[in-house]
Amino acid sequence: MTVREQIIRFALVGVVNTGTYYCCYLLLLHLLPYVAAHVVAFVLSMTGSFFLNSRFTYRSRPTWRKFLLFPLTNAANFVITTSGVYLLVDVLHLGSRYAPLITAAAAVPITFAVSRTILLRPDHAPEAGR
Numbered sequence: 001m002t003v004r005e006q007i008i009r010f011a012l013v014g015v016v017n018t019g020t021y022y023c024c025y026l027l028l029l030h031l032l033p034y035v036a037a038h039v040v041a042f043v044l045s046m047t048g049s050f051f052l053n054s055r056f057t058y059r060s061r062p063t064w065r066k067f068l069l070f071p072l073t074n075a076a077n078f079v080i081t082t083s084g085v086y087l088l089v090d091v092l093h094l095g096s097r098y099a100p101l102i103t104a105a106a107a108v109p110i111t112f113a114v115s116r117t118i119l120l121r122p123d124h125a126p127e128a129g130r
Contacts, residue, residue, distance in 0.1 A: 001059060009057040010112050013049060018104060021045035025100060034096040038085055046074050058119045066119055073115040077107035 021041050028037035050070045054062040084103025088094040094102075 006057055006116065007112065010053065010115070013052045013057055014108060016052065017045050017049045018101070020048055022100065026097070029096070034089065035082070035086070038082065038100060042074070042078060042081070046071065049074075053115055054119055058116065060119050066121075069118045070115070073111055073118055076110045076114070077104075080107040080110075 021044075024041035024044050025037050028040055031037070032040065050067055051062055054060050054066065060066070081100060081103045084106065085096075085099045088099035088102060089096050
């Protein structure tokens with residue numbers, strides 16, 4: 001599969017992931033403060049994203065090792081979106097319903113690069129002499 005095809009598939013998974021995140025976020029806003037709703041929704045959608053990207057985007061086998069490394073793909077995304085949500089809501093006084101959608105776009109290229117590196121990485125180092 002070409003990188004271009006992976007980017008297209010990554011974008012499709014991103015749409016599904018963003019929809020999942022946003023629905024969870026809106027539901028949790030009724031129960032939690034907006035930052036807590038953001039964090040919980042983020043973790044739930046990240047788990048789904050791992051499986052979709054493993055199988056659909058990169059056609060790689062999900063493993064515990066990759067699952068445990070996968071949060072690194074979202075570390076930059078998490079920092080950018082969480083900081084962005086805070087900035088847009090508390091500093092710029094934008095509505096808490098739309099802030100996450102605006103900040104998500106800035107983190108996409110970084111997330112693709114890191115997820116591609118982790119999910120296409122072999123689980124074991126090749127043996128010497130082979």
